[in-house]
Structure formats: C-alpha cells, structure tokens
Amino acid sequence: MNNIQKMIDMSDTEKRTKKESFEGQSYIEGLRNEIRTIRSRARRKRVRGEEPTACWVEEEVLRGEETKALVIIFSTVGCYFAETSGCSMCGYTNESITAKPKIEEINRQFDYAMKKYSPQTKVLKIFTSGSFFDKREIPEEAQYEILGRAKEKFSKIIVETRSEFVNENMLLKAKDKGGNVEIAIGLESSNDNVLRYSVNKGSSFMQFKNACMVANKVGVSVKAYVIVKPPFLTEREGYYDAYCTVKDVCEIENISTISFNPVNVQSYTLVERMYSRGEYRPPWLWTVAKVLLDSKKVVGERIRLISSPTAGGTSRGAYNCDKCNSKVLESIRRFSLKQDMEILEKVFEEGCECLESWKDILDLEGFMQSCVPMST
Numbered sequence: 593m594n595n596i597q598k599m600i601d602m603s604d605t606e607k608r609t610k611k612e613s614f615e616g617q618s619y620i621e622g623l624r625n626e627i628r629t630i631r632s633r634a635r636r637k638r639v640r641g642e643e644p645t646a647c648w649v650e651e652e653v654l655r656g657e658e659t660k661a662l663v664i665i666f667s668t669v670g671c672y673f674a675e676t677s678g679c680s681m682c683g684y685t686n687e688s689i690t691a692k693p694k695i696e697e698i699n700r701q702f703d704y705a706m707k708k709y710s711p712q713t714k715v716l717k718i719f720t721s722g723s724f725f726d727k728r729e730i731p732e733e734a735q736y737e738i739l740g741r742a743k744e745k746f747s748k749i750i751v752e753t754r755s756e757f758v759n760e761n762m763l764l765k766a767k768d769k770g771g772n773v774e775i776a777i778g779l780e781s782s783n784d785n786v787l788r789y790s791v792n793k794g795s796s797f798m799q800f801k802n803a804c805m806v807a808n809k810v811g812v813s814v815k816a817y818v819i820v821k822p823p824f825l826t827e828r829e830g831y832y833d834a835y836c837t838v839k840d841v842c843e844i845e846n847i848s849t850i851s852f853n854p855v856n857v858q859s860y861t862l863v864e865r866m867y868s869r870g871e872y873r874p875p876w877l878w879t880v881a882k883v884l885l886d887s888k889k890v891v892g893e894r895i896r897l898i899s900s901p902t903a904g905g906t907s908r909g910a911y912n913c914d915k916c917n918s919k920v921l922e923s924i925r926r927f928s929l930k931q932d933m934e935i936l937e938k939v940f941e942e943g944c945e946c947l948e949s950w951k952d953i954l955d956l957e958g959f960m961q962s963c964v965p966m967s968t
C-alpha cells in the first residue's frame with residue numbers, strides 16, 4: 593500500500609456508514625440487505641428478449657486511429673450478483689428481463705443492432721447488464737455464435753464480464769471464434785476496502801489481477817473500468833482512490849485501456865437512496881478531469897485513459913456549475929479521443945468561478961467527518 597492509499601481511511605468510512613444506516617447489523621450484512629431491499633422494488637420487464645436493451649454508435653480509437661464503435665446491450669436476465677445484492681451504484685439490472693433468452697432471440701437482438709452497422713464501425717462493444725460469458729445470461733452456444741458473426745464485420749470486439757467468468761479455455765475459444773477479442777472488467781478500485789465497504793463488488797483486486805494474468809497468457813488484452821467517487825467517500829477520497837487504482841493497474845502488462853466511470857445516480861440503488869436524502873453528491877467534473885490528467889502522467893502512452901460521464905452536467909451525474917459543465921465535458925471527451933494532456937491543462941488554466949469551491953471542498957470535506965456534501 594502506498595502513502596496515498598493510506599490517506600483513504602476506510603475505518604472512518606465504516607464508522608460513518610455503520611452509525612447512520614445499519615444499526616444493529618454487521619456492516620456487510622446491513623449494506624447487502626439495504627441494497628437488496630432497494631433493488632427488489634424495481635420492476636423488471638417480463639417480455640422475451642427480441643430486441644436489445646439498447647444499441648448505438650459512438651466515437652472510438654483503434655490502433656491510434658479515430659473510428660466508430662457499435663455498442664450493443666443484450667437484453668438478458670442480468671447480472672447474477674445483483675440477484676443476491678449487487679453493487680451499490682448499479683441500476684443496470686432494472687433493464688434486465690425475467691425470462692432467459694433463447695439462442696435464436698440473442699441472434700435476433702444482434703440482427704437488430706447490426707442495422708446500425710456501417711463499414712466505419714470497426715469496433716463492436718458487447719454489454720449485457722452483467723457478464724457476456726455467464727451462461728445463465730447468454731447460452732454458451734450463443735456466445736460463440738455471436739463472436740463468430742461479429743468477426744466477419746469488426747476488427748475488434750470488446751466483451752464485458754465479471755472476473756470470475758474468465759478462464760483459459762473460454763478465452764481461447766472466444767479468440768478462436770471472434771479474432772481480436774478484448775475483455776472489459778469492472779474493477780472499480782484496487783482498494784479492497786473500497787470494493788467491500790463502499791461498492792459491495794463481491795470480488796477483490798486479486799481476482800481482477802488473476803483474470804488479467806489468464807488473459808495475458810492467451811494474448812487477450814483487458815480494459816479496466818475504474819469508479820470515481822463511490823458512496824461514503826469524500827471528494828478527495830474519490831480522487832485518490834481512482835488515482836491509486838491507476839497506479840496499481842498500470843503495472844499489469846495487458847491492460848490496454850482504463851475507463852473512468854464517475855458515479856451517476858441510477859434508479860433503485862443505494863446511491864439513489866443516499867442522493868434523495870442529500871447524503872450523496874456525484875463527483876465534480878473537475879475531479880474527473882484531474883483524475884484523467886494526473887493518471888496520464890503515470891501511465892504514459894501505453895494505456896489509453898477515457899471517460900464518458902453518464903448524465904454528465906446534470907445533478908444525477910458528474911457536474912460542476914452551469915457556466916462550465918459543457919466546456920469541461922467537452923474537454924474530457926476530446927482528451928479521451930486524443931490522449932493530449934494539454935486539453936485538460938487548458939481547461940484548468942481557464943478555470944471557472946466554481947473551481948475555487950471545488951478546491952475548498954477537497955481541502956475541507958474530510959474535516960467534516962461526514963459524507964454529507966458541502967454544496968449542491
């Protein structure tokens with residue numbers, strides 16, 4: 593553990609949350625019960641999965657060249673981990689369906705998304721609101737069929753999965769069927785206390801590293817998702833946690849990309865409950881920009897750093913003030929494409945009235961010993 597990590601005193605976080613929310617239960621038991629109870633109120637769709645949950649085309653970079661990516665979120669029964677509790681910020685399972693789709697339905701979902709295909713879309717990103725490689729969500733036969741079909745059209749296929757579904761045989765077969773396959777794993781943080789007490793990830797940094805090692809053995813690269821400011825962390829802790837995670841992750845040989853996910857307030861989540869009580873504020877866009885800038889100095893050219901803040905500029909996503917939201921979001925978008933630190937340095941130089949408020953919050957919020965935000 594390096595010095596910066598020591599600054600994140602999760603025992604304080606544990607004390608705060610234990611006192612406020614989970615009186616009378618062990619912390620983890622209380623956290624999981626709370627998440628499960630909130631999530632159980634969500635109404636999942638009872639239809640069969642004939643259409644994907646969503647699909648769209650977005651900007652992407654492939655081998656240093658700007659290109660397009662087709663993104664598909666398959667409609668499935670969703671993440672198995674969310675059945676028992678799930679991550680504190682995750683509302684993806686609100687989009688899942690109650691009946692497991694058949695192979696032909698998965699194929700039809702793919703056909704539907706492929707209507708958006710053009711020769712410019714060289715990358716395919718496959719999401720499921722869970723794990724593509726979990727047979728409970730996508731039958732194994734359908735996994736390989738989709739990868740095989742995608743190989744004919746795309747130069748690179750990125751597939752999201754939890755680390756426990758990564759194994760050598762599966763990856764070898766995925767590579768064989770899909771060609772240039774990359775796996776994307778939601779690490780969130782390299783700090784196991786954050787994973788346990790804040791995110792309730794249900795997996796550890798070691799499990800992530802093991803999955804990367806297996807992938808490296810068979811020549812598959814990894815994209816890591818890193819969270820920015822999960823619940824119970826102050827703004828400063830949120831910054832350091834993401835920054836320290838980058839320092840740990842950049843030592844892993846086959847990491848190609850780190851994608852920062854600033855927490856946004858999704859329905860039927862613990863984060864939403866805290867937000868509605870005024871106990872949680874999503875991170876400032878300044879924090880996201882600083883994490884990107886400082887992390888780039890650590891990782892250099894080898895690893896791409898990107899962020900596309902969901903609901904950015906609104907009170908349910910990362911935001912600053914009305915005067916600079918669009919400008920800072922645009923800088924983050926451009927940096928994600930170009931990897932040019934000057935873009936972010938310039939936005940800090942130009943500043944805004946709210947930049948000083950943000951700096952004050954970084955300095956003072958910790959002294960308040962509270963996760964209640966100091967400003968709106």
Ligand code: SF4
Nearest residue numbers: 671678679682721722
């Ligand atoms: S592992 Fe992913 S899909 Fe599952 S609950 Fe956590 S964030 Fe949601």
Ligand SMILES: [Zn+2]
Nearest residue numbers: 913916944946
């Ligand atoms: Zn501002």
